[in-house]
Amino acid sequence: MDNDKVIQVEGLTKMFGDFTAVDAITFDVKKGEIFGFLGANGAGKTTAMKMLIGISIPTAGTANVAGFDVFKQAEDIKKNIGYMSQKFALYDDLTVKENITFFGGIYGLSRNVIKEKSDVLITELGLQKVANQLVASLPLGWKQKLSFSVALIHDPKIVFLDEPTGGVDPITRRQFWEMIYKAANEGTTVFVTTHYMDEAEYCDRVSIMVNGKIEALDTPKKLKKQFNAATMNDVFLKLARG
Amino acid sequence: MKRFIGFVKKEFYHIFRDRRSLFILFGMPIAQILLFGFAITNEINNVDIAVLDHSKDATTKEIIYKISASKYFSIKQMITHEADIASVFEKGQVKAVLNFENDFSKNLINDHKATIQIVTDATDPNTANTISNYVNAILQQYQLELNKGTTTPYQIVSQTRMVYNPELKSVYMFVPGVMTIILMLVSAMMTSISITKEKELGTMEILLVSPINPFQVIIGKVVPYIFLSVINAIVIVLLSIFIFHMPVQGSLFLLGLESVLFIVSALALGILISTISKTQQTAMMISLMGLMLPVILLSGFIFPISSMPVPLQIISNIIPAKWFIIIIKGIMLKGVGIQYIWKETLILLGMTVFFIALSVKKYKIRLE
Numbered sequence: 342m343d344n345d346k347v348i349q350v351e352g353l354t355k356m357f358g359d360f361t362a363v364d365a366i367t368f369d370v371k372k373g374e375i376f377g378f379l380g381a382n383g384a385g386k387t388t389a390m391k392m393l394i395g396i397s398i399p400t401a402g403t404a405n406v407a408g409f410d411v412f413k414q415a416e417d418i419k420k421n422i423g424y425m426s427q428k429f430a431l432y433d434d435l436t437v438k439e440n441i442t443f444f445g446g447i448y449g450l451s452r453n454v455i456k457e458k459s460d461v462l463i464t465e466l467g468l469q470k471v472a473n474q475l476v477a478s479l480p481l482g483w484k485q486k487l488s489f490s491v492a493l494i495h496d497p498k499i500v501f502l503d504e505p506t507g508g509v510d511p512i513t514r515r516q517f518w519e520m521i522y523k524a525a526n527e528g529t530t531v532f533v534t535t536h537y538m539d540e541a542e543y544c545d546r547v548s549i550m551v552n553g554k555i556e557a558l559d560t561p562k563k564l565k566k567q568f569n570a571a572t573m574n575d576v577f578l579k580l581a582r583g
Numbered sequence: 584m585k586r587f588i589g590f591v592k593k594e595f596y597h598i599f600r601d602r603r604s605l606f607i608l609f610g611m612p613i614a615q616i617l618l619f620g621f622a623i624t625n626e627i628n629n630v631d632i633a634v635l636d637h638s639k640d641a642t643t644k645e646i647i648y649k650i651s652a653s654k655y656f657s658i659k660q661m662i663t664h665e666a667d668i669a670s671v672f673e674k675g676q677v678k679a680v681l682n683f684e685n686d687f688s689k690n691l692i693n694d695h696k697a698t699i700q701i702v703t704d705a706t707d708p709n710t711a712n713t714i715s716n717y718v719n720a721i722l723q724q725y726q727l728e729l730n731k732g733t734t735t736p737y738q739i740v741s742q743t744r745m746v747y748n749p750e751l752k753s754v755y756m757f758v759p760g761v762m763t764i765i766l767m768l769v770s771a772m773m774t775s776i777s778i779t780k781e782k783e784l785g786t787m788e789i790l791l792v793s794p795i796n797p798f799q800v801i802i803g804k805v806v807p808y809i810f811l812s813v814i815n816a817i818v819i820v821l822l823s824i825f826i827f828h829m830p831v832q833g834s835l836f837l838l839g840l841e842s843v844l845f846i847v848s849a850l851a852l853g854i855l856i857s858t859i860s861k862t863q864q865t866a867m868m869i870s871l872m873g874l875m876l877p878v879i880l881l882s883g884f885i886f887p888i889s890s891m892p893v894p895l896q897i898i899s900n901i902i903p904a905k906w907f908i909i910i911i912k913g914i915m916l917k918g919v920g921i922q923y924i925w926k927e928t929l930i931l932l933g934m935t936v937f938f939i940a941l942s943v944k945k946y947k948i949r950l951e
Contacts, residue, residue, distance in 0.1 A: 355899040396791050416794060434600045435593065447793045447937030448591030475600075501792075 347372050347499055347530045353402035360503065362388040364553035365402060368498075370532060370546075371415050375525050377544030378534045381581060385553040386534045387503065393532070394501055395419050407498045420448070423492035423529075427504035429484050431491065433477035437468055440476055441491060455494075462490050482513035489520055493529065500524065502533040505539035506540065518543055538574035547573070549580055556580050586795055597777065598807060604773060612765045612815050616758070616822045630714060633660040633677040636727065642697070646739075649725055650681070651699035655717050661934040672704050672863035679714045680704040691737050700739045705745035758823040759911045760884030762816060763904045766842065767849050767878050769812050773869035774853035778804055779866040782857070801946065805850050812846045813839075832918025838911060841924075844931055845907040849874075851938035852903075858945040878904040906931045 348370035362422045370376045377552060380386040391397035393406050395415035404411040407421040430453045431440045438459060445455035463472050466486055476484060485505065490491040492500055502521075506514045518540070525531050533544065540549050541561060548558040557564055561573055589724060598604055632650075636643050651658045660678050662668070668680050682700040684690070691697040701718050702709040722739050730736045778801070781787040791798050820838070823829040831838065860866040878884065881895060882904035888896055899905050906927045913919040915926075921928065 373634050396788075419792060419794045422792070424789060426785050426788050428788075430785040430789045432593070432597070432786060433595055433784075438598065439593070443589060444789075444793075446586055447790070447795045449586060449794065520668045 345371055347407055348376075348512045348532065349403075349405045350393070351403045353389065353392060353404050354400045355385075355392060355397065356400045363392070363399075366550070366553075366555045368548055368555060368558055370530060371528055372498075373525055373528050373534050374545045375521060375533065375543065377432060377541050377547040378532060379536070379538075379541055379547055379577065380534075380550030382536070384550040386550055389550070390503060390532070390534060393418075394422060394424055420495075423495065423497035423500035425488055425492040425500070425502050425505055425575065427507050429481070429488060431476050431484065431488055434475060436475055437463065437479075438488065438543070440487070441494065444491045445494050450495060452575045458494055462494070466490060482509055485509055485513065485517060486520060487546070488559045489517065493524060497529065499530040499532060503530065504534055504536065506537065512542075538572065538577055541573040541577075549577060551580055587799055587803055590795065590799065591806050594777070594804055594807045598811070607773065608769060610812055610817070611816075612761075612819055613822065615761050615765065616819055617826070628655065629657050630655060630710070631659040631677045632656050632679045632681060632714075633662050633668075633671050634658055635662045635665070635680055635682045637683055637685045638687040638689075640686075642688040642691055643683045646699075646722070646725055647681075647684075650718065650719055653717075653721060656714075662908070666700055677704075678710060679718070691739070696740060696809050697736055698740045698742060700849060701741055701743045703745055704840070706794065711745055719743075753866070758829055759908050759915060760821065760882070762819045762842075762911065763845070763882065763884065763907050764875070764878055765815055765819060766812050766846055767874055767904060768870075769815055770808055770846050770849035771853035771856065771874050772867060774805055774808050774850055775810075775856035775860070775866040775870055776863050778854065778857035779860050779863050780811065792845070797946070798943075799853060807852075809843070809846055812849075813843065816842045816846075829915070831915050833914035833920065837921060838914045841910050841914065841928065841931075844928070844935060845903065848903050848931060848935035848938055851935060851942050854942040855938060855945060858942060877902050881905065882908050884908060901934075903931055903934050906934075 346369045348368075350369065351367045352365045353363060353367070354361065354365050366389060378386055378390065388397065391406060392399045392411060395406075395411060395418040399411060406418045408419070409415075409417040411418065432443070435443065441459040441462060443457055445458060450458070463469055466483070468483070468487065471479060471483075476487070479487070489502070489505065492502075506517055509517065514537075521531055521533070521543075533540075535541065544561065546558065546560050547564060548555050549564075550556070557567070557576070559567065564576050565571065565573065568576045568579050572577060598608070634647055638645065647658065650656050660671060662671060662680070665682075668682070671677050671680065680702040682702060684698045684700075687697045687699075699722065701715050705711040705716050719741055722741055726737060726739050774821060778787075781790065781804075809852075816839075818829065819834075824831060853870070856866055856869050856873070859867055880889070881891075881899045881902050883899065884904070888899050888905065891899065910924045910927045910931070913924045917923075
């Protein structure tokens with residue numbers, strides 16, 4: 342396996358009965374890359390992602406994530422990836438600290454490491470004053486940032502973000518992307534789905550899925566050139582209209 | 584294991600920080616047991632009775648006087664014919680009729696034995712039973728006084744005859760029923776809600792993507808409820824012993840084991856419900872309609888199974904609560920050991936295993 346590639350996918354397919362949700366997609370993602378996974382609702386993004394994070398078994402094809410096979414080593418994959426879904430998914434009725442401790446524990450970190458990590462994390466996010474407050478009392482933007490940090494608590498090789506900025510104001514979205522860049526600079530590979538086309542411009546490379554197939558895959562710059570479009574939005578529209 | 588403990592700890596946070604679930608967990612059992620306990624009281628006061636005295640002698644007069652002097656009974660009517668018994672009952676004037684045999688005194692003196700019949704209206708079985716017990720107590724006392732210093736004791740034999748519902752089959756002892764409902768509610772409804780809550784909030788997905796084993800997630804969610812249900816069962820038993828003076832005849836240990844078995848079956852049902860419902864509300868509705876109603880209506884708790892139409896009697900067999908109620912009634916009221924309830928226990932065990940297997944299967948399918 343190419344050490345430089347943390348995700349290698351070939352001919353990955355998922356069928357639900359007669360319906361092909363993901364149709365033989367092939368791509369790979371390099372270490373430290375921010376990889377944008379785009380597509381309209383129902384294009385098969387989420388299904389594809391679920392196969393990569395080990396909670397859905399592919400019908401055909403091969404996929405290797407963080408050095409492990411999705412068919413045989415789903416449990417090893419889970420230890421090496423972080424995941425943040427489009428829904429805010431921390432526990433509202435636990436405090437900031439309890440949430441961090443809980444998720445640290447789930448990933449098998451020792452008590453000392455969790456304590457250390459949680460101090461660093463709380464300081465970095467500027468949450469010192471609310472560390473012992475219930476998460477329910479935080480504004481959505483803060484929750485979202487906390488959620489991202491929690492997804493990174495076990496230093497995963499790859500972090501999967503499923504529409505992480507849905508419903509967040511533009512300023513927070515910006516701050517959020519700064520956090521993504523920081524994580525990528527520190528060597529974490531970021532696999533992100535989004536339907537904000539301006540966000541696609543921030544990615545190193547972008548793939549666009551239409552009806553279960555990857556129709557385009559390249560850097561935003563090259564894609565715009567290829568489709569003779571000014572923005573990623575135009576690229577997307579041209580593809581979607583076929 | 585450390586992971587698992589962290590998980591269970593988190594569940595307890597959820598429970599103790601949610602006032603509503605705390606109320607359901609602890610407020611309701613106490614409220615229910617008190618409500619049922621006081622509504623179905625065993626005290627009687629000034630119950631109207633009639634007397635049919637065939638002998639009209641000194642002894643019967645004395646007994647009648649003793650009974651009317653107690654605060655429990657007031658003698659409403661003296662009747663003269665056997666046939667009047669039915670009519671006073673039908674008119675609803677009295678709850679019981681005391682029927683003294685012919686030559687009561689004479690029999691007592693000659694044979695050392697006389698008979699009195701207590702006829703009670705058993706449409707209200709609890710009251711009927713209590714009345715008969717109270718009359719008997721008064722008779723016993725009279726007999727004691729009579730026998731002071733005698734060598735051959737006099738014996739007043741009382742025969743209780745229940746009319747309208749002779750075998751008292753609808754006697755529902757509220758404690759087994761309430762205990763069943765509470766355990767069902769706490770175990771099945773609360774777990775199904777707590778699991779669907781994770782699904783609804785999206786945290787379940789996060790947990791499934793994490794290295795924690797999906798079965799650990801479910802067991803971790805269930806453990807606190809086993810613990811709390813056991814505490815609830817203990818509270819209910821203590822309340823019934825100390826407030827309602829209900830004796831537990833059988834083994835407390837056996838009662839505990841059977842309760843744990845029932846709790847586990849209810850938890851498995853809760854997991855099953857959570858696998859088929861997407862939102863907390865659906866889970867709650869399914870629990871209420873699919874579990875609580877059958878438990879209340881078809882388990883024999885309130886309505887006697889024997890007087891149901893045959894199709895309902897058949898359906899009642901698939902309700903775990905029915906078997907549990909039979910089991911705990913046996914242990915608590917009759918004091919029987921496992922040799923008398925092994926069949927019911929086996930049925931409950933079989934159902935539990937079935938529900939667990941089914942929910943594991945469903946849960947696995949959902950994971951695919």
